[in-house]
Amino acid sequence: MAMSPAAKWLLIAGIVVTTAVTVLFARVMVSPGALIAGHDDIESDCFACHAAFRGATTDKCVSCHKLADIGRLTTVGTPVFILSTLHPFHEMLQERYCAGCHSDHEGLKIYRTYLAFSHDTITPRSRDDCAACHKDPDDPVHRPIPETCKDCHKVEAWKPATFDHGILAEADRRNCLSCHRKDKPNDPLHRNVPAYCGNCHTTTTWKRTCPGFCGFKLEKTTGQGESD
Amino acid sequence: MTTPLRPSTILGFFAQLAILAAAALVGNLLLRHVDMVWIGRFLGIPGTLLILAALVYSLRKRRVVRWGNPRTHLRVHEILSWLGALFVLMHAGTDFNAVLAWLALTAMAVNVISGLTGAYLLARSRRRVAEAQAAPAGHRAEPAAGDKDRFAAALTDGLMRQWRIVHIPISLAFAALALGHIVSVLMFWEWR
Numbered sequence: 001m002a003m004s005p006a007a008k009w010l011l012i013a014g015i016v017v018t019t020a021v022t023v024l025f026a027r028v029m030v031s032p033g034a035l036i037a038g039h040d041d042i043e044s045d046c047f048a049c050h051a052a053f054r055g056a057t058t059d060k061c062v063s064c065h066k067l068a069d070i071g072r073l074t075t076v077g078t079p080v081f082i083l084s085t086l087h088p089f090h091e092m093l094q095e096r097y098c099a100g101c102h103s104d105h106e107g108l109k110i111y112r113t114y115l116a117f118s119h120d121t122i123t124p125r126s127r128d129d130c131a132a133c134h135k136d137p138d139d140p141v142h143r144p145i146p147e148t149c150k151d152c153h154k155v156e157a158w159k160p161a162t163f164d165h166g167i168l169a170e171a172d173r174r175n176c177l178s179c180h181r182k183d184k185p186n187d188p189l190h191r192n193v194p195a196y197c198g199n200c201h202t203t204t205t206w207k208r209t210c211p212g213f214c215g216f217k218l219e220k221t222t223g224q225g226e227s228d
Numbered sequence: 229m230t231t232p233l234r235p236s237t238i239l240g241f242f243a244q245l246a247i248l249a250a251a252a253l254v255g256n257l258l259l260r261h262v263d264m265v266w267i268g269r270f271l272g273i274p275g276t277l278l279i280l281a282a283l284v285y286s287l288r289k290r291r292v293v294r295w296g297n298p299r300t301h302l303r304v305h306e307i308l309s310w311l312g313a314l315f316v317l318m319h320a321g322t323d324f325n326a327v328l329a330w331l332a333l334t335a336m337a338v339n340v341i342s343g344l345t346g347a348y349l350l351a352r353s354r355r356r357v358a359e360a361q362a363a364p365a366g367h368r369a370e371p372a373a374g375d376k377d378r379f380a381a382a383l384t385d386g387l388m389r390q391w392r393i394v395h396i397p398i399s400l401a402f403a404a405l406a407l408g409h410i411v412s413v414l415m416f417w418e419w420r
Contacts, residue, residue: 007397015404022328022408029328030412046416055418099418107325111266 033107049104061098067091089117089133092126119155127155141179144172165203174198237348244344248310252317259318268322275315276406282308289383299379306347313340332409335402342395346388353385354378 003011022029027044035043042048049056064075071088072080101116103109119127126132130149136142145152145167152161165173176197177184184190184197193199259268285305287293313336320333357378382388 003396003400004393007393011397011400011404014401018328018331018405018408022412030326030409030416032323033325050416052415053417055416055420097420099420105325107323110322111269 031105031107033105033109035104035106039104056099056104058096058098061102062096065098067096089122089126092122092132094121094123144168144178173203237351241344241348244310245341248314248317248340251314252321255314255318256321259322265322268318270319271315272319275312275319276410278308278312278315282306282312298383302350306343309340309343326409326412328405328412329409332402332405335398335405339395339398339402342391342398346391346395349387349391350382353382353388356385357381 026046031046039049049060051057051060066073067090068088069075070090074080101121128150134149148167151167152163153159154161172178174196180197256268259265282305284293285298285301288296288298288301316333316336320329323329361378
């Protein structure tokens, strides 16, 4: 091989120095970016989270972050007040694979979106128990309704929602204004009618003929849209 | 006898470098535009394999591999190295953190520049050999040779020998740094 002895030694010295620098200053030499603020103290200890040739294993994560405490207590036992972690759902996960949602390294965020929670990741039983994570809305619409959120809402988003008036008790169903006070049209016709809207309207449609009261075709009377 | 460098040779040298840099930049921007930067993360693998495949020429030159025309091997070496370097540059454009990876990339860039220099020095050596062969019989230093022999003569020309003394350590330094980068990636890779 056409290499002078000086070049050979220079090359060997270069490899030895680079290897030594890599081992001593691994964070600068091989780390794909800074760690999250909470992991500042282990920034220079790659093997605090990584197992050699196996990646950042869940076992390493949960050795500090107890599943039952995530969202409740920090690793040193102080209460968690950060709003985004107030739902302690980690014990409900179907698969325990921390790196699937979390990455500590800044440089890896370009490759995918982390922390994208999906209800598909928790067990079916937990998915049905909405109140375990979510507080019941305290408003006139939700107060009379039993805790069956998924009858009206989907896990992907709170709105749009569907509503079947049939789930209400008879007394609540007849008390339309407890929920629809703002919907009552302020026109001469409606100002003089009794409170029970069901004399003229149904729970599935606002517009219909009302032979029982005035005989009008209601679609001509108000600008009210379909109601459910 | 000295053979001067032609302006077209110098232009060609810089054009090849510029095309490589532009192709890497366009490829990278394209990946970002279609929101598929993650592909760049894996382009280091085909890039490395192409560069390794390009080493067959070195083996042919040292007669470890005995099949194929050396001139064809050299052409394949140039093409595979260029493509490999393109993939590695696109791979490098997605992460700007680890210094070891940057050192490997720098070594590759020096290697590419050295390789292109070698290609133009070889072209010059071949012209020198051809000119010497074309001289009247009484003025020739050696008897006329065939095309294959002229290529071999150009490879062992003084300038090429000097270039190889520089190119081989550069290639080995690149190999060592690339290997370090690959081992560090495998050591910390999330295998899922």
